[in-house]
Amino acid sequence: MKFETLLARRYISAQKRHAVLTVCSISIAVALMSMLFCLLSTYISIKRNEAYDDMPGHFAFYNITEEQAEKLKSLPEVSKVERTDWRNGWTATYVTINQYIEDDRLYAIKLEEAAGLTELKDDDEINYFFQINHDLLAIDLLNDNGRVTLAFYFGIFFILVLILMLLLRLVIDTAFEISSKERERQFGVMQSIGATPKQIVRVMTVEGLYLSGIGVPLGGALGVLLGYITFRAVLTTGISSVIFDSPEKISKYVRYSVNPWMLAAGMLLGFVWVMFSAYGTGMRVIRKSPMEAMTARQNTVKKIRRFSLSGILFGWTGKLAFRNTRRQKKRFVITVLSLTISLMMFAIFGTVMNRAEAFVRSTRYEIDMFGYKQSDFELMYDNLGSAAEGEPGRIGYLRAMEDDGLPSIRYIKALEDSGFFQDIEFNKILFSNKMTDYPDTLVDIAYINRETYDRIWKYTEEPMSYDEFVSYGKAIVFHEPNNVLKDAEGEVTIDLHFQTEITEEEARIAEENQEPFVTDGNGTEEFPFRYYQFQTKTADFPYGIRASSPYSALLEWELVLLYPAERYESDLQHYGYDKEQFLGGSWLSCNLKKGAKYQDAISYLESEPNLVLTLDNYTAMQNASTIIAAVKVAGLFITLMISLIAIINMVNIISTGIINRKPELAAMQCSGMTHGQMYRMAAIECLQFVLRSAILAGVLSCLIIFGTEKFLYWLIQGEATAMYADPTTSMMKNVTAGLDEGHIASYSLTLLKIGSASAAAFVVAMIASLIPLHRMQKEPLIEQIRAVE
Amino acid sequence: MEFLTVEHISKQYGKGETRVDALSDVSFTLPKGQMTAIIGPSGSGKSTLLHILGGVDRPTSGSVFLDGQDVFKQNNKNLAIFRRRQVGLIYQFYNLIPVLDVEENITLPVIMDGRKPDRKQLDHMLELLDLANRRHHLPSQLSGGQQQRVSIGRALFTAPGIILADEPTGNLDSKNSAEIVRLLRESNRDFKQTMLIITHDESIALQCDRIITIADGKITNDTMNTAS
Structure with missing residues (x-):
């Protein structure tokens, strides 16, 4: 193992820039993962506080005697029994349990039996009652419903984590691939002098281990910070006052809470992913024979597509740009897909949320026999x-x-x-x-x-x-x-x-x-x-x-x-x-x-x-708007996160593409390519990514909006609502009176958002390609061309 | 009539203690159509000289005149156009563009110039290079010798005033090497192109009209080869 450790350490110190890039990639990946886990633990903690605030125990027995309360402790699941004064001179006995009980209703009967409450005779007046805190039991994973509810929360959460992991894999992979690519010949030489393929893989994994040692804790800390920023941003919408009714409760219950186990899970997931990437890169390296690796010419292309729209539109620079971006087809596809997903999320989420907000504001209606009335308040004479x-x-x-x-x-x-x-x-x-x-x-x-x-x-x-x-x-x-x-x-x-x-x-x-x-x-x-x-x-x-x-x-x-x-x-x-x-x-x-x-x-x-407010739609609407605003902020952060990954992927693939083609670009310059022509080619390459993603995102977004809309209309026209709305008349228009264009999300606004986000992505991509090109220009052509030798 | 004039070319790399004089006060001239070999040990400055002549690298001091034009008085853009139209560069490692096929690689300088390649000329070139049946192959699908022939094709296609070859046979076997030299010789004869070839191979040098020897950045010998 000494040999691998030595080499890994030497490579890290020799290729400082690559090591920093890899550590940054690992940190970002782990940070995003940890951030999600921190937000989840905060969400669960607030939900638990909300349930606890409703009733400070899993079960509550009202108006039972001290002796009966004492008997409740006889059940092994019961961890705490507390008695306090309640209303009308009654006492409340709160029971807290610490073991899984499956059916909470059956368990409540078991508690009744334990307290001797079922021994009352038929003609005795029953003057006690009990309540079950289903939500608290669910959050504490103590009843069967709780597991289903949490499975639902985790289901959504893990889908998000899964998408993130797939996208992050590319970020880490790229970082490792860049550093391994430059050492490909050296690995060939090492194999030729006796290193086994296993040892070469180990060099990569040990390197991954070293870099994780810095990247993972850094990412964890960054994740906690990012989570806190997101949490504070969500709170600015005033969501706390929708959940809790007093400032005291807000300051007591609405807190950023980092569950160490959750954080560790996020970091561990990131670490495992890094090790997978390092191992995968090592395996790719040894797939080549020592001879192949030693004589490896970079950027060997085996197949090309001759026809391209880009070639027709932009001439030979367009043709070259098209072929260049397809050199690493898999990576091109993943980058385009991640960019597409982030563009779609940004556009659809933003538009739907805007529309939802507008909808809430415009649909404060009650249905009476005269149809739909918008009213903030319903009043009655008292x-x-x-x-x-x-x-x-x-x-x-x-x-x-x-x-x-x-x-x-x-x-x-x-x-x-x-x-x-x-x-x-x-x-x-x-x-x-x-x-x-x-x-x-x-x-x-x-x-x-x-x-x-x-x-x-x-x-x-x-x-x-x-x-x-x-x-x-x-x-x-x-x-x-x-x-x-x-x-x-x-x-x-x-x-x-x-x-x-x-x-x-x-x-x-x-x-x-x-x-x-x-x-x-x-x-x-x-x-x-x-x-x-x-x-x-x-x-x-x-x-x-x-x-x-x-x-x-x-x-x-x-x-x-x-x-x-x-x-x-x-x-x-x-x-x-x-x-x-x-x-x-x-x-x-x-x-x-x-x-x-x-x-x-x-x-x-x-x-x-003599006036009584029977319905306060205004507050309900404000609360709905606040919830939408909070969802918007949280959604924006998640979209930003995915966009960040997409941008990193794109920047990586573009900049490494240029760096790897250094001698090739130099050869073209030797054959007479001007700087202007080279920048033009780079711009078209960036356009290849952005335009393709934008078109794909535009088409998919419109399809999603169209499909969702059709589905919702189908629901609206179902039997349940037929009694309120005759779909054949203009009634349906009135049902959707809040939707000024008659769509759940505006197509034009969605496309506009995709357009503007794509323009921003193009600018980032151009910067990503101009920086290495510019740096390359500082180096004499002769040095660039020698890079191949 | 001198086609290429090199006046007091010097090239230094680095500063202070790390300063290396790659070329020191090198001057010579080449008449049009002359095929010249440059020989010398490794690190003697051969490649540096070749790259300076091709406008790829700039000298620290001195001037290069090609067909009466001061090469380094031009800005970067014009220098690129100069390379595109006036110079044909051939490398030991071919430096072909992997995403372009044989035809596209050969015609690249013309395409970059915004012109349409002459079909007849291209067919003739492919015949000459014995690549007619490989015109749509990618570099990765060609042997070393074939790749070098493509590289020669690219250098010759614009009919430049001067061909600069940096160890064109350094990466090839003897059969392929002989083939490449034959091609260069024929081109020199048929198109009256001025050629400067860096080589370690004595047999190639002996086929040239003139042999310049460089050591430590200086010309140590310059002889006409009457045997060629």
Whole structure:
């Protein structure tokens, strides 16, 4: 081994420049790999913190006794049991485990059994409950779902690592190949004087080992730094506040965390790759016989392609450039492919993300019976002034929402006057009514304001102006199933559906008579039980013209009559909406006024006791934008990483190509080639790489966009969404209203991005070729030509 | 009429203690059509002289006039054009372009000059070099002798004023060497080309019109070979 070590060391010190290049290549390769592993470990750590923040244990038992909690420790998997005060005077017992349990639900039952909680008799009141922290169990790899989830994360991660490894292999390989190529004759001489092929391979591997000794730790450190830079860049998007709700939690949980095992894995992977490259290069060296190696003439070409577009376009320099780039076909193909991948990633990722952002911004819509409405906020009138404190869906919350519509309609002006809102829509819809003559036909009576009216006919011509509608005095028939209205206009008789409150005694009699009634409340003083009976009353509603919009396709069986909101108050008196509880509801929706501040608007809403914010699409949209921005930043870094590898590959292949052809270029100059002609040839060579990659990236990107788009449209047109959208009408356009060009990503922008990135790549390639050419020019021609001898 | 005039050429490499005088005050002239051999031991400065004459290297001092034109008064671009049109260089290791076939290698200087190679001339050249049936072969598919013939073809194709050959047979066997010398001799006779051949081979030198001997960067002997 001494011989190999000696030679390896001598070569490293003799070829300092090559050694530095190889160490740099190894460092970059290991750095990129380590960076990915560091980011993964940070991601897992934050995900774990998020799950831990939700519940600080794998299982939680609420309201169990200290004795029961103590019994939980009897299970071998349990590592920690902690008790703390919870809400309503209850205690929470958090259980942490440290062994794989497979099914967490079954294990929870096992915990119940251990604590003696299952020994309760049937008539005992069960006053405890438990919760399972599925996410924490998953991240800690302790349940079966966790393994699947992590397999998914790792799956994506390893695909990325795999792509990186393939591309990085070329970087390291090239570095070793450059240094071995120059020593090819020396290896031949060594073999001729008795070195075995194994020894020659060992020289290369020992050299790899030495260079790894510097390159791998350097790369690991660089990887940690690169990972930290990426992490900080991602945090600038504000993603932390989407995950955690307080600055304290952010500073406590959102931290760059380097798992030493992960880092070691990244570095080890890089090291193994280096050794593979060194060994592979050694094997390539010994494939030649000593004689072949000693008499080796560099750049022997066995086959050429005579026809080339480049030759036609650029003449003999183009022809030469084309043939030169194909000398190492495999390397040419890999370089073009890596450049293509990075161009595609850069262009598609950037464009899709831009479009996703635009899409999120433009698709804050809710679907109601009039179609798609964009609204930042959904508001409701709160008659108790307490809804905000209640939980949605609970009795208190629902009772607070009881509104005959009048307070809501009066709030429009208050919202307008506040100066924080615009596009304030009012809808009051009475539903579950039936046509008297056709009881199978459901009737919705809708009162809408100008903003809703404009929305309905946003994409098609409106039947009349809203002002005309106000003075029209009749309903617009928005949807009419089976032509149930026989006359062109007139009055339609409707059985209006409403409910009246009855006493407890009346409810009891109704129950005895098996008559239907409903109840709400929970019997507490705050929310006593209430009883209602359904009733109908007949009334005539005037109607006029039929005017549908693309949104009418959303309705199936209902007859929908539209009236202006201005008419609501008089109808309220006329039909007695205020006396009985008609089935239906009223809604207010609005957007944040341009220039108004979100926080000011929210403060205003909070200061209004009778307004409750039921939906905050604005925050949801902001959060979505933040997530997209974070994905964009992370994606940009990964794209940059792959681009960096592609650029290194390209620079390597171009510069080494020139260095290896030194005598050949000198011979051409001796035969009369001018510097200008030589630079022109180099430029065309660079163009060979960049243009081919750009064309390939352009075609593939367009195909990917086209294919994805077709697939998504196919999904949209599936049965699940058919009820919302009729693909044969302009509805589909409305579904994709946010996509101004009707594409998931703009073809022109993608191509433009590929073009600009290719131009940048061309500049880098030109620099890579000009530097060695320029250096070569400094050397006398005679020296260059002698390089072959 | 002197075709080539070399006046007080000196060439030094390095500085101070490492300074090497490759050529010291070398002067001679060559008439048109003369075939001259330059002989001398290794490191005597033969190749340096040849490269200076071909415009590949610049002298430290002195001048070279070819057909009355001061070679080194030209800028780099014109010097390249000068090499392309006026000089034919033949190397021991051929220095062919591996991605070009026989035809393309031979016609390269003409193509570089932006001209279209004369088909008839090329066919004639290939016949002369006995490479007609190898015209589309790549250098890697040729023997050493064939590669050198291509190299000679490239040097002759532009019909330059002077052919400079640096040990053209140094890498060949005796049969191939004889063939190459025959070719050069014929070319010299047929095209009246001035030729300067560096050689170690006495038999080649004896076939030349004149023999110049160089030692330590100086001309030590310059004799006309009446036997040729």
